Amino acid sequence: MGQKYRAAYLSGPAMFEIREARAPDKLLPGYFLGDVVCCAICGSDRGFWTAGIKKNVLGHEMTVTVTDPGDTHLNAGDRVCMFPGIPCWECESCRQGRDNICTTIYYKGYTGLSADGGYAEKYMGPGAYAVKVPDHVSSQAAALTEPLATAVHAVRQSSVRLGDKVLVIGAGPIGLYCADLAKRAGASLVVISEYSASRLAEAKKRSALVTYGRETAIKNKNFLGTDPICDLRNSFPQIAPREAPQRLDPTPVLLKNKVFQQINENLGCGLPRQPTLDGYYEASDPELIAQLKAAGGDKGNGGGFDTVFECAASAAGYATAAAVTKYAGEVIMVGLSAKPTDIVTQMYALREIRVVPSMGYTWKEFQKALALIAGGAVRPERYVTKTVGLNELQAAFEHLFHDPANADLKILVEPNQSSQASAHGEKNDEKI
Numbered sequence: 403m404g405q406k407y408r409a410a411y412l413s414g415p416a417m418f419e420i421r422e423a424r425a426p427d428k429l430l431p432g433y434f435l436g437d438v439v440c441c442a443i444c445g446s447d448r449g450f451w452t453a454g455i456k457k458n459v460l461g462h463e464m465t466v467t468v469t470d471p472g473d474t475h476l477n478a479g480d481r482v483c484m485f486p487g488i489p490c491w492e493c494e495s496c497r498q499g500r501d502n503i504c505t506t507i508y509y510k511g512y513t514g515l516s517a518d519g520g521y522a523e524k525y526m527g528p529g530a531y532a533v534k535v536p537d538h539v540s541s542q543a544a545a546l547t548e549p550l551a552t553a554v555h556a557v558r559q560s561s562v563r564l565g566d567k568v569l570v571i572g573a574g575p576i577g578l579y580c581a582d583l584a585k586r587a588g589a590s591l592v593v594i595s596e597y598s599a600s601r602l603a604e605a606k607k608r609s610a611l612v613t614y615g616r617e618t619a620i621k622n623k624n625f626l627g628t629d630p631i632c633d634l635r636n637s638f639p640q641i642a643p644r645e646a647p648q649r650l651d652p653t654p655v656l657l658k659n660k661v662f663q664q665i666n667e668n669l670g671c672g673l674p675r676q677p678t679l680d681g682y683y684e685a686s687d688p689e690l691i692a693q694l695k696a697a698g699g700d701k702g703n704g705g706g707f708d709t710v711f712e713c714a715a716s717a718a719g720y721a722t723a724a725a726v727t728k729y730a731g732e733v734i735m736v737g738l739s740a741k742p743t744d745i746v747t748q749m750y751a752l753r754e755i756r757v758v759p760s761m762g763y764t765w766k767e768f769q770k771a772l773a774l775i776a777g778g779a780v781r782p783e784r785y786v787t788k789t790v791g792l793n794e795l796q797a798a799f800e801h802l803f804h805d806p807a808n809a810d811l812k813i814l815v816e817p818n819q820s821s822q823a824s825a826h827g828e829k830n831d832e833k834i
């Protein structure tokens with residue numbers, strides 16, 4: 403008989419129940435079995451949880467340690483993050499390299515949707531869509547490859563170019579990733595608006611664009627909460643004394659000594675302490691549009707933002723976007739709603755503003771997202787505000803989706819940890 407493990411099943415509308423599950427006696431060809439290290443809660447899980455009709459275990463933003471590689475290319479002990487969909491590679495979209503809109507991707511074997519996902523101690527998945535996590539990337543960061551890939555696709559759908567002005571509507575994780583990546587893509591001005599003042603404050607605290615990831619290259623361990631200014635004497639615990647460190651960046655002379663710290667910061671090696679996005683606006687402010695017009699340089703003469711990422715899927719968001727996007731600019735449709743969203747088409751037509759939809763990400767973009775994390779271009783774990791065990795999953799969903807005072811951005815579930823919720827607060831944040 404296969405191993406027993408605990409998994410969160412939906413037992414009704416908005417209700418999880420932790421039940422015992424059993425791993426298969428024999429793995430299916432092409433599949434591996436592993437322990438879930440962590441799985442992040444995604445906004446897209448909300449609808450399935452609310453409806454309570456899915457039979458499968460939810461959760462698709464995860465890192466897994468392989469315990470039984472089966473007949474796949476993986477090895478026991480590998481850490482992998484999962485590309486959750488299985489494109490058909492045969493439909494028109496797939497053949498055009500647009501497997502994000504494959505006609506069957508959400509129906510067959512989609513991890514955490516039509517196949518069991520990561521809100522469980524164990525996970526069985528297709529080896530072909532398991533991407534090995536580089537040693538220097540933390541499991542937390544790797545689990546967030548999936549939502550980051552959504553923002554990678556959104557920015558690649560846009561035409562953001564060097565020096566452009568960008569507005570992001572909605573400071574949820576996807577909005578924040580879009581903002582970080584737009585800045586990375588060369589935008590000169592990136593501002594963000596959000597209805598919830600508490601969320602906006604949390605986003606502001608955490609949204610420093612990190613231009614540096616070198617401590618990850620010399621610390622082969624979880625870097626959430628590690629000190630970015632490393633003591634070189636303790637930096638290579640995993641390397642045998644006579645082995646030369648491999649592929650070390652020549653510049654990270656990171657010492658605790660304050661003088662060196664200053665030098666590192668001057669060299670651009672230090673972590674910026676202040677958020678570097680350029681503006682944060684409360685969307686509930688009646689003066690919002692006037693403020694954004696001023697920020698975007700719209701004096702009624704065709705100025706405004708070159709690109710707006712609408713990540714809220716709201717009528718108010720589209721009205722704001724239409725008012726502050728420049729003539730012939732673009733609005734990227736990132737947030738999705740199953741309900742109708744009012745858009746005053748005239749406002750878009752008068753300025754010939756293009757609305758560009760952005761749906762998910764391709765297999766290639768998923769790998770690009772992990773490469774961006776591995777290269778230190780972006781640190782998605784920065785927006786993790788809480789880590790919980792499987793027993794707190796229900797409470798975490800209620801808090802994230804039903805509590806109007808919620809300020810949490812991203813919550814991670816660690817199914818194999820004993821249930822102790824921990825907040826990644828100011829103290830931890832200081833170190834990131």
Ligand SMILES: [Zn+2]
Nearest residue numbers: 444463548549
């Ligand atoms: Zn997701």
Ligand SMILES: [Zn+2]
Nearest residue numbers: 490493496504
């Ligand atoms: Zn297809």
